[in-house]
Amino acid sequence: MAAHLRPSSGYVAGVDLGGTKLRAALADLNGHLVAEDVLATDPRGGVAVAAQIDALLRDLAVRGGVDWSDIRASAIGLPGAPHPTTGTIGLSPNVSELEALDVRAELTRRLGHPVLLDNDVNMAAAGERWLGSGRTHRHFVFVAVGTGIGMGIVLDGQLVRGARGAAGEISYLPLGTDPFDPANQVRGALEEAVAGAALAARYRAVSGEQTSVPDVFDRAAAGDPGARAAIDEEARFIALAVVAVTAILDPEAVVLGGGIGSRVELVEPVRRWVAALSADVPVIKTSQLGDRAGLLGAVAVARQEVGAHPGPPAHPDSAVRPVATQPYRNTSFETAEGR
Template sequence: MEDWQANQTARGPAPALYGLAKTSGTIPADPAPPHLRQLAEVLIESGALQRPALARRIGVSKQTVSELLSVLEQRGLVRVAGPLNGLPGRSSLSYALRPEAALALGFDIGGTKIAAALIDLRGTVLAETIEPTAHGDLDQLVGQLAGLATALTERAGAQRLHVQACTVGVPAAVNPATGILNLAANLPGLVAVDLHARLTAALGCPVAIENDVNLALLGEVAAGCGKGKSDIAFVALGTGVGAGLMVNGRLLRGATGGAGEIAYLPLPDHGTTERSLIQGHFETVVGEAGIREAFVRRGGAADLPVRAIFDAAAAGDARALETIDELAGHVALGIVSLIALIDPELVVLGGSVGARPELIERVRHQLATRFERPVPILASNTGARAGLAGALETARRHLLADLFGEE
């Protein structure tokens, strides 16, 4: 999407941000020369090329290509790959990107675990890990992410000074103007704190903080079933509930970053309780806790996890089947609300519950009875890795913009 870069969440005040970005000395102090981004994109996609071929690909003279390559060589971002066909002369030299010269980090913070990975300029994953989320205060979380960054770079045989961009996904609404978090029921220690400033200082590179479901949506647009789409709703159903919304190719955030917080949608057949006010009406019914409660209400075992309830439904258990049918009806109501508001061309269901094929089949049926226009409902192609995939791609795009200029 052409507006993806322009609509990423605020990465802090620009002067402080770009001051920290120059830790490795490779990010230019001056604006990128014209065509530098085009040249870099060609090298990223094509590997080693000669100057004449590069000139033809981006539509400029060989002299301009030479000047651009000189800029990249000075910054340590390209290397001479050697002459082709053994021919002498400058034009026979081929040039290749050094993808390891600048790296990016991605984190997907959940209520129970953190997924993290390190990538190079091409988006190749150099190291990846998952570990339990440290529950405590802000210091513990920041320390955990800094430790993960060190462990990933060491595992990849890289240097921390080459890490020049980071995107962090959080289960919360992120104010697009201030970066302050709110509506973080699963990580209450993050509410109203300046996580951006702390992480930027701890990681020593520019940091973008984004809602985790927004990142899942961006990951789906980049490499999943949302590729090429510009009006999409990504609905994540699992322990918690949320939605990422894209309208006309632009990520929808709202005044305080709360667009898509469908956990708080009221349901007409659901009474208000203290828990539903705090956690949200919709989430108390379609989140994992609500699914288990609905199963127990029908006489099911109280200690059965949601995964086992779906397995029981597949085996023909009447109580489990009724629970899943009821769940599908509630989910369909939530999706109808989104369709009525943003008119998406596609709704993607993800998360540990949302991507279950037996649920999606029932949601499609329920939706057909509740809304007159058919809207495709698909399972996320990126699965449980959607949030991390979105974080990595967003970090890489920020990195490319910092190094080579905007698209």
């Protein structure tokens, strides 16, 4: 059994930055969360978001009774591809002004301790590897489907990031829509076919009704044939991506997550379509951590950075279960940026 450390030996911070929500947590080096919160992402992006992360983490330190100087590292998951050497972010259309900023340098200056950046889906894969559906697999991929699609790759127990930090950007696979159409080249052909907006549009095409993605799933559960057909088509596109990825990476398992991917109604049709395409089918399962996978993955990555044992806490529920948080806050974005 791994030795556990005294909480006073230090803390780490994990951050999951999304286009609409910012999640953050502090944990001791054993992986026990001491403070956590979620609020609306500052729509100004760039430097304003860096200031928001700084302010939120300092607030969590106060609420968790943590001396700021005891935080040894922060890990940040972002919607894009952080370059491994420059600290800049590519492929990040969901948070404005992020690509123009050296995010790592800006946050290191503000926080005063080492900052690690990674793609948000990579962080979610790290979370699933630590405490979720990937913890029993050394070779798996985490496919997040929601407002977009992305993939985190774990081979031989390690995250694979690629030469430019963009490994797993499966939104650009030439599947689902015309990859040569310039309209499909910003977000990627596959993303145009499987993102939430595409699923809602497929249902609208057969029903004539404009509705939300959760409502499409609700209607499918109630027996609506148009909703069921739209979800089955979604599963078919995801299956095409799974088969392509399996042919190259040969994972033991595919973990589906994100707002759409984590829906339990999706896993069976994806399995069915994959089986129709390939005799060598990996285990296909749903995320166990849901929308907290990226946050918990960031905590895991920060712990590893400071040399903490990568295993789970003695009581894993202390990391999986949210600790004292304030209600989700849609802030007014008046945070001072002078720090």
